[in-house]
Amino acid sequence: MTTNGAIFEVKMAQASVLKKVIDAIKDLLGDSSWDCTNSGMSLQAMDSAHVALVNVLLRSEGFENYRCNRNVTLGISLGSLTKVLKCAGNDDELTIRHDDKTNVVTFGFTNDESERYAEFDLKLMNLDSESLAIPEIEYDCVVKMPSTEFRRVVQDLAQFGDSIDIVCAKTNVLFEATGDIGKGQIRLSERSSKKSDQDVTIEMIEPVRLTFALKYLNMFTKATPISDVVQLALSNNHPLCLEYPIPEVGRVRFYLAPKINEEN
Amino acid sequence: MTTNGAIFEVKMAQASVLKKVIDAIKDLLGDSSWDCTNSGMSLQAMDSAHVALVNVLLRSEGFENYRCNRNVTLGISLGSLTKVLKCAGNDDELTIRHDDKTNVVTFGFTNDESERYAEFDLKLMNLDSESLAIPEIEYDCVVKMPSTEFRRVVQDLAQFGDSIDIVCAKTNVLFEATGDIGKGQIRLSERSSKKSDQDVTIEMIEPVRLTFALKYLNMFTKATPISDVVQLALSNNHPLCLEYPIPEVGRVRFYLAPKINEEN
DNA sequence: GGCATTGGCA
DNA sequence: TGCCAATGCC
Numbered sequence A, B: 001m002t003t004n005g006a007i008f009e010v011k012m013a014q015a016s017v018l019k020k021v022i023d024a025i026k027d028l029l030g031d032s033s034w035d036c037t038n039s040g041m042s043l044q045a046m047d048s049a050h051v052a053l054v055n056v057l058l059r060s061e062g063f064e065n066y067r068c069n070r071n072v073t074l075g076i077s078l079g080s081l082t083k084v085l086k087c088a089g090n091d092d093e094l095t096i097r098h099d100d101k102t103n104v105v106t107f108g109f110t111n112d113e114s115e116r117y118a119e120f121d122l123k124l125m126n127l128d129s130e131s132l133a134i135p136e137i138e139y140d141c142v143v144k145m146p147s148t149e150f151r152r153v154v155q156d157l158a159q160f161g162d163s164i165d166i167v168c169a170k171t172n173v174l175f176e177a178t179g180d181i182g183k184g185q186i187r188l189s190e191r192s193s194k195k196s197d198q199d200v201t202i203e204m205i206e207p208v209r210l211t212f213a214l215k216y217l218n219m220f221t222k223a224t225p226i227s228d229v230v231q232l233a234l235s236n237n238h239p240l241c242l243e244y245p246i247p248e249v250g251r252v253r254f255y256l257a258p259k260i261n262e263e264n
Numbered sequence C: 001g002g003c004a005t006t007g008g009c010a
Numbered sequence D: 001t002g003c004c005a006a007t008g009c010c
Helices: A015-025 A078-086 A147-158 A214-226 B015-025 B078-086 B147-157 B214-226
Strands: A008-012 A031-037 A040-046 A052-059 A065-068 A072-077 A093-098 A104-110 A117-123 A141-146 A163-168 A172-179 A182-189 A201-204 A208-213 A229-234 A240-246 A250-256 B006-012 B031-037 B040-046 B052-059 B065-068 B072-077 B093-099 B104-110 B116-123 B141-146 B163-168 B172-179 B182-189 B201-204 B208-213 B229-234 B240-246 B250-256
Touching: A008 A015, A015 A052, A015 A078, A015 A093, A015 A214, A015 A240, A015 A250, A031 A078, A052 A214, A072 A078, A078 A104, A078 A117, A141 A147, A147 A172, A147 A182, A147 A214, A147 A229, A163 A214, A163 A229, A182 B078, A208 A214, A214 A240, A214 A250, B006 B015, B006 B072, B015 B052, B015 B078, B015 B093, B015 B214, B015 B240, B015 B250, B031 B078, B052 B214, B072 B078, B078 B104, B078 B116, B141 B147, B147 B172, B147 B182, B147 B214, B147 B229, B163 B214, B163 B229, B208 B214, B214 B240, B214 B250
Parallel strands: none
Antiparallel strands: A008 A065, A008 A093, A031 A040, A031 A072, A040 A052, A052 A250, A093 A104, A104 A117, A141 A201, A141 A229, A163 A172, A163 A208, A172 A182, A182 B116, A229 A240, A240 A250, B006 B065, B006 B093, B031 B040, B031 B072, B040 B052, B052 B250, B093 B104, B104 B116, B141 B201, B141 B229, B163 B172, B163 B208, B172 B182, B229 B240, B240 B250
């Protein structure tokens, strides 16, 4: 448990935050390559089928303590990390530590009263880091809505087909799926209330109409527990960017290229 | 979403009512043929094994709005309808619409604040409509009891055998099942209290003793959520008529022919 | 806040 | 297929 020589040592107040993040991405990615710098930890990778892209950012300010003496990349199996995180109590504090003289990363869990300390060393993996620069474009439509409601839309329409059409206009967004048994349409209109996490807001520059594979959107909604709200950023002929803010800490983003509609 | 040309358009205040009805019958029937007239929607069909008969009536007065310009029969897959109804919120209003220039029926769900509108088109099926006239006979015994209590009787006795004997006398009714492990008997007597939905009442003209397959009764009790009370109408050598009233709206009836007891 | 039901996981 | 967790309803 010595910390001497550790070039990376951070403490997260709630292990459950990382738990939710890993739950959200482990079905898409087998392994993870975390870039650790002074400003935070981030991950970016294509899913195993090279269709979707996952981007996670955990800002250093979101941690209780954050120290990173030298930039380092930690290659971690998400399967192993999931096992480790299962050993954390929900309110446990989480310490992540790495000493570059070793090839392990250490996860430590402490509960509030520090009566229990659990520590797990995971072997690091050497992963090909595909550095994928994603241009931050201005999207034609940006929709914010409750994350559970988005999951609901995706799950409901998955009953009707493999693809979902998203048609966004100034004040409402239409989700549509067609299949053998019939057609399903769900229309949401802008709304606001006292509980702002229940709002639906739309910022539109240009209307969009895009088609996506429901299978992937469904996997993305595994991130629902991370945040009450989700943001869909859409542009014609561009990948969707689905963002779940990690409160106080950062975000998880999923990118998915639209299907090219045969009838277009 | 135009309603022009719709020859059938009705609005039900609670989608959950139809949900419960469909849940109650979908295990017995694969498809459903709904006769829609000015006075309501009704369905009548044998189960796939041609042993039991299901009859549903939804009276027009039970709807918020009801318009049926011309009698029409809607052939609907209950599997598909179940999928559609999964997409309804519990308190959603339900609109059912059909235009006879199309071969679809449209189910629309609106929540209270109408910020979300979901609409599903189901393809209609061409079903052989077996019109089965059921004579309304006067039954020898009519038993009313709490629906949950009837379900309990059926489930409890199903532990002991495949068949249930129902023996009804003037003031009490006996349910009995015999099997390898032994015999189970449950006797209910007439009773009444302030909460009349907890009453057991018996109207007897003639005592009856009948045997039924528990497997079917068990399936019928899927209708328990529809109503607090259930009515058993029994006559010697006649099918049982099990009726779950749909409050304010109509009823679901199940008919089941008695087993002929070998020892009789 | 507790209970029941449902969906996910083993 | 059975158990457990999470969610939605009362």
